[in-house]
Each structure stands twice: as C-alpha cells, then as structure tokens.
Amino acid sequence: MADYAALKKGGFMRQKQKNNFSLRIRVVGGHLDAKQLAKVAEVSEKYGEGYVHLTSRQGVEIPFIKLDQIDEVKAALAEGDVVPGVCGPRVRTITACQGSAICPSGCIDTYALAEELDERYFGRELPHKFKFGVTGCQNNCLKAEENDVGIKGGIKVAWQEEKCIQCGVCVKACREGAITLEDGKISVDSSKCNFCGRCTKACPTDAYDNTHGYIVSFGGIFGNHINKGKTVIPFIEDHEKLLKVCDAAINFFEKNANAGERLKFTIDRVGEDKFNKEILEAYENE
Ligand code: SF4
Ligand code: SF4
Ligand code: SF4
Incomplete structure (x- = not known):
C-alpha cells in the first residue's frame, strides 16, 4: 500500500x-x-x-x-536541477512578482527576498498550510494580502527643497492625494501616503530621498473562506526586522494553531491583541 x-x-x-x-x-x-x-x-x-x-x-x-x-x-x-515541491501542512512555495530587478514600478528585489524566505522556511512542518507571497509595489500584481504572510515593497519619501523645481509632476502622480504644492513648497501628508513611490519615480530632479521597505500583512486566506491580511506595522525599513516579524508570525502559528487551522483563524481564536503584541515585540526587540 x-x-x-x-x-x-x-x-x-x-x-x-x-x-x-x-x-x-x-x-x-x-x-x-x-x-x-x-x-x-x-x-x-x-x-x-x-x-x-x-x-x-x-x-x-x-x-x-x-x-x-x-x-x-x-x-x-x-538531472535538470528540478526538485519536487511540497503539499500538506507546511510552508508552501514562496511566490513573487518580478519586482525591481525587472519591473520599473518595483520598490524591492522580490526574487532575492523569495529565495531568502525559501531558504529560511520552505517545507517547515506546521499545523496547517502556510503561504508567503512577495509583491514589488502597491500595484500588488501578486496579491500579497491573500497570503498568511504577504510582503509588499514600498518607498518612504522625504522631499528635499533644494532640488525641487516646483513642476508639480509629483502632485499629479500621487493617487492618494497626499502631496500638495503651495508657495513653492511640497508637503506630504503621511496619513494619506501608502508608500507607493510614484512621486519619487516621476520626479525629474530626484528631489525625494527614498527609503525602501516592506508593508507586511498577516492572516490572508483565499479559499473556502476569504480574508484580506492586515498590517500590524505600517512600514518596515529594516531587513532584519522584516525577518524577525516573519519569524514571530510563524512561531505564533506553530505554538497556537490547531491542526487544520489557518493563521487567520488562530489569530481570531487566540486574540488579535496577543498576536499583534508578539509581532510588535519582535519588531522592537534589538
Ligand atoms: S507588483 Fe509592482 S513590482 Fe511587482 S510586477 Fe506588479 S507593478 Fe511590477
Ligand atoms: S509615495 Fe505614493 S502615496 Fe506617498 S506621497 Fe508619493 S505618490 Fe503619494
Ligand atoms: S516632481 Fe520633483 S521637482 Fe517637481 S514638484 Fe515634485 S518634488 Fe518638485
């Protein structure tokens, strides 16, 4: 048999x-x-x-x-360097869009990150399937929030007055209405900014300083039940901190999940506050 x-x-x-x-x-x-x-x-x-x-x-x-x-x-x-994948209750294929290596909109190197996550987690035994997805920018071609852990590339921008020629291109490029140009000065409303990076990519004089980083969502699921993953920390700049919060999410799941239960339902059952606390502790822990 x-x-x-x-x-x-x-x-x-x-x-x-x-x-x-x-x-x-x-x-x-x-x-x-x-x-x-x-x-x-x-x-x-x-x-x-x-x-x-x-x-x-x-x-x-x-x-x-x-x-x-x-x-x-x-x-x-x-013989062709092809190996079988996995199925069942473990970390599945790490998916990614083409990201900044190929795509002009990309804010992060998605493939390099997918390889790193694959090395770190692929096939790890867990109470149920666990999916990572990496997408390069807010266009979200890879639909990050469908995954248990979804990672999206972003750019945090900082305007530099001395380089700006007040052309207004960035104001038009921003789909969030976060940028205003008044009296020759740009201001960016951080409460509206979604880190898409469109302004800095459009600026003809490179008048924005860029900090590349990650927008991470947790608890996405897209099967019999549908749930969009949620962020706990709006923007993660540091690569090591990204890995720490990924570790924290997967460890929380390993420790608390019932067999056959996806991360979303473990969070619901154990408590969103408890989950968020563990993610924040991992993020803040030096
Ligand atoms: S999500 Fe962004 S970086 Fe990735 S393929 Fe789509 S547009 Fe390009
Ligand atoms: S990063 Fe995107 S949302 Fe933020 S100010 Fe620039 S264009 Fe607007
Ligand atoms: S696109 Fe660049 S140069 Fe033009 S207004 Fe915006 S910051 Fe200034």
Whole structure:
C-alpha cells in the first residue's frame, strides 16, 4: 500500500485516476531557468501525458506520473536541477512578482527576498498550510494580502527643497492625494501616503530621498473562506526586522494553531491583541 501522506509531502498528489499522481515542482518566486523548463518538458513527455499545469501560485505540476515510476521521475528531474515541491501542512512555495530587478514600478528585489524566505522556511512542518507571497509595489500584481504572510515593497519619501523645481509632476502622480504644492513648497501628508513611490519615480530632479521597505500583512486566506491580511506595522525599513516579524508570525502559528487551522483563524481564536503584541515585540526587540 502506497504511503499517500509521504508522497503528498514530497509533492506527488493523488489523482482521481488510480495510481496516477500530479507532481508539483519546487518553484521559487515564479522563476525557472531554461534548463529546468527543458527537463520538465522532457519528463512530462516521457512519464506524463506531455503537458504541465500552471497553478494559481506559480507552481508547475506534471500530471499522470505513475506510482511505480516515481523514483525514476525524481532522478530524471534531478538531472535538470528540478526538485519536487511540497503539499500538506507546511510552508508552501514562496511566490513573487518580478519586482525591481525587472519591473520599473518595483520598490524591492522580490526574487532575492523569495529565495531568502525559501531558504529560511520552505517545507517547515506546521499545523496547517502556510503561504508567503512577495509583491514589488502597491500595484500588488501578486496579491500579497491573500497570503498568511504577504510582503509588499514600498518607498518612504522625504522631499528635499533644494532640488525641487516646483513642476508639480509629483502632485499629479500621487493617487492618494497626499502631496500638495503651495508657495513653492511640497508637503506630504503621511496619513494619506501608502508608500507607493510614484512621486519619487516621476520626479525629474530626484528631489525625494527614498527609503525602501516592506508593508507586511498577516492572516490572508483565499479559499473556502476569504480574508484580506492586515498590517500590524505600517512600514518596515529594516531587513532584519522584516525577518524577525516573519519569524514571530510563524512561531505564533506553530505554538497556537490547531491542526487544520489557518493563521487567520488562530489569530481570531487566540486574540488579535496577543498576536499583534508578539509581532510588535519582535519588531522592537534589538
Ligand atoms: S507588483 Fe509592482 S513590482 Fe511587482 S510586477 Fe506588479 S507593478 Fe511590477
Ligand atoms: S509615495 Fe505614493 S502615496 Fe506617498 S506621497 Fe508619493 S505618490 Fe503619494
Ligand atoms: S516632481 Fe520633483 S521637482 Fe517637481 S514638484 Fe515634485 S518634488 Fe518638485
């Protein structure tokens, strides 16, 4: 009798067709190189039915792998530096948009961060699935708040009078109505600013100082129940502090969650105040 739980943990998901498995590949931040893609294509032709399925979370799955060929498939994939992903109650694929390495709107290097989070958390055993998503800016192509922990890039701006030519471009660029230009002076209403960075990217004279950082949301879920993740700290500038709050969220989940319970419901049951307190303590702790 096959150990279906072990197979699922290793990325082989049972199909409705007996003895057939859909194999989930490990993809980090939506990135696969040409060598990996060629090997996936070869394996899908040789061992599957010659196609792959692209999942909603940037996964690649090869359906119709036969039970008695699983070891052979793993060995074949390894030749192309392709490894199976995971399923079940653990940290899942870290997803990311292309971010600042490619996209002009990007405020952070999403792929580098996805790789770092993958290294730190991928496959960690937990009471239920746990999803990270990284998106490069407020355009939110990756829909950060759908994830248990969603990370969004942002820029905190500071106007520098001496460089400003009072052209008004940034006032028009700001979709939040946070910038006013009066008597030759710019003022930014921090209560309206969402750290999108549009003003500084539009400014022709680089008259804004930029601090790049992260907007982190917790408790997102997008399945049978839908909930948009919420932020606890409006803007995190420090990379180490980002990792500390991620650690705090995952540790809170590990310590408090019931089996089969997503982070959102653990927070609801244990108390949002308690969760927020642990996140703030991690953030403030030097
Ligand atoms: S979220 Fe922003 S950085 Fe990422 S792809 Fe979309 S526009 Fe580009
Ligand atoms: S960062 Fe975005 S929201 Fe903030 S002032 Fe600039 S354009 Fe407006
Ligand atoms: S876009 Fe730059 S130069 Fe123009 S008003 Fe704004 S800060 Fe000044």
